[in-house]
Amino acid sequence: DADVTQTPRNRITKTGKRIMLECSQTKGHDRMYWYRQDPGLGLRLIYYSFDVKDINKGEISDGYSVSRQAQAKFSLSLESAIPNQTALYFCATSDFGLSAYNEQFFGPGTRLTVL
């Protein structure tokens, strides 16, 4: 079974609709992240959470909100979807430790299309 799962894998919706993308992990990591991927722009950080009570905005948080329901679950919501939110969305997790860097592990992605 995959360590980081995302649902749905594909979603088509209409402008103005509320959408929730879900991420679950079985790695036992404290830290979770949401990114969006656009052609030519790479991945950009939307929100991140270092534990259940810690939520932080990334570089492109406008139009998005998140919820950290448990250590293992981190949801991304689009309150009122617009076409320029059409993108590939990735969830990632990482451990917290004393090492210099803790590797991020990525889910398979959710392809969202807003018409």
Add this chain to the structure above:
Amino acid sequence: AQSVTQLDSQVPVFEEAPVELRCNYSSSVSVYLFWYVQYPNQGLQLLLKYLSGSTLVKGINGFEAEFNKSQTSFHLRKPSVHISDTAEYFCASSSKAAGNKLTFGGGTRVLVKP
């Protein structure tokens, strides 16, 4: 803020030929550098990372990268590519000051031709 630039958006290459993907980063006192690969319809997988120490880093699938502080570069190389190396490759940076957050380049799409 950190920035990462991948100089080539697409790189076509013949099977068994060498490939080099170029990456430049904005300077930071203690920078960590990474290369990720994204195969079609899949998530990102870490190829290799530079945290400190030897400037030549070896990763999975025969890839290696060289950290060059004076040129602020971290180019990825493979001496002989296979069809299965067709994928998109992302360079990324982080630092202690960035708190483990990654900054990605725009990606380089590698198409290996037979």
